[in-house]
Amino acid sequence: MSTLLEVSGVSVSFDGFKAINNLSFQIADRELRAVIGPNGAGKTTFMDIITGKTKPDEGRVIYGDKSVSLLKMSESKIAQAGVGRKFQRPTVFEDQSVFDNLMMALKKTRGPLAVLFFKQTQEDSDKVADLAEQIGLSGALHRKSGELSHGQKQWLEIGMLLAQDPRLLLVDEPAAGMTPAEREHTTDILREAAKTRAVVVVEHDMEFVRRLNCKVTVLHEGSVLAEGSLDHVTKNEQVIEVYLGR
Ligand SMILES: Nc1ncnc2c1ncn2[C@@H]1O[C@H](COP(=O)(O)OP(=O)(O)O)[C@@H](O)[C@H]1O
Numbered sequence: 001m002s003t004l005l006e007v008s009g010v011s012v013s014f015d016g017f018k019a020i021n022n023l024s025f026q027i028a029d030r031e032l033r034a035v036i037g038p039n040g041a042g043k044t045t046f047m048d049i050i051t052g053k054t055k056p057d058e059g060r061v062i063y064g065d066k067s068v069s070l071l072k073m074s075e076s077k078i079a080q081a082g083v084g085r086k087f088q089r090p091t092v093f094e095d096q097s098v099f100d101n102l103m104m105a106l107k108k109t110r111g112p113l114a115v116l117f118f119k120q121t122q123e124d125s126d127k128v129a130d131l132a133e134q135i136g137l138s139g140a141l142h143r144k145s146g147e148l149s150h151g152q153k154q155w156l157e158i159g160m161l162l163a164q165d166p167r168l169l170l171v172d173e174p175a176a177g178m179t180p181a182e183r184e185h186t187t188d189i190l191r192e193a194a195k196t197r198a199v200v201v202v203e204h205d206m207e208f209v210r211r212l213n214c215k216v217t218v219l220h221e222g223s224v225l226a227e228g229s230l231d232h233v234t235k236n237e238q239v240i241e242v243y244l245g246r
């Protein structure tokens with residue numbers, strides 16, 4: 001498998017506090033990866049660096065077939081280059097139907113004017129139906145998004161990101177506030193999504209991470225503490241110390 005993203009020797013400080021400390025990380029094309037670690041470990045900052053929201057003080061972030069540096073690119077250029085990110089804040093238009101939200105997300109990939117002057121083709125409608133199926137909302141296509149459950153809104157957001165067909169998808173704590181059944185469905189969506197793109201999932205819930213059934217990176221104090229299967233990393237003494245206290 002070829003490397004899609006390579007982060008090496010990245011550090012960033014906020015007011016003298018090293019939130020990310022000489023961090024190195026690689027992910028291959030169509031790889032699913034879980035990133036875990038205690039609160040304050042630097043997980044969100046790590047995603048901020050990849051997406052260009054935060055610029056590191058040192059290190060390299062190299063992406064794609066042409067090995068471009070993401071550090072020189074703006075957030076919007078990085079998104080255009082195929083890096084999608086799911087934020088915690090909702091980006092769903094609550095007054096619009098599930099169908100319309102997905103359709104708008106699909107059109108957004110063709111530039112802002114396409115959203116204004118769109119002509120709905122059968123192909124687009126089929127694509128929206130496919131997306132709804134991927135996120136388990138086929139039965140809710142014509143419901144107002146504001147009426148969806150918390151979990152369903154999160155899935156819709158994932159669907160809106162998938163509509164833009166990112167090559168690397170980053171999701172930060174997607175299962176927060178979900179019921180156990182919703183969590184299960186979310187792991188299914190992410191595993192399926194990772195068949196056609198790389199997906200990085202930050203998540204606290206170990207049961208969720210176990211269901212993802214993928215390689216795990218443990219972050220602690222801004223560095224990688226351990227990496228490997230969940231069974232492998234949870235046997236690591238330093239990981240046990242960090243999670244269970246000293
Ligand atoms: N913009 C910022 N300014 C100052 N400190 C920050 C900023 N962003 C994050 N931090 C600090 O960096 C550390 C890592 O935060 P974060 O990446 O949010 O951790 P995690 O997502 O793993 O919980 C924390 O101690 C946090 O307080």
Ligand SMILES: [Mg+2]
Nearest residue numbers: 043044045172
């Ligand atoms: Mg966080």
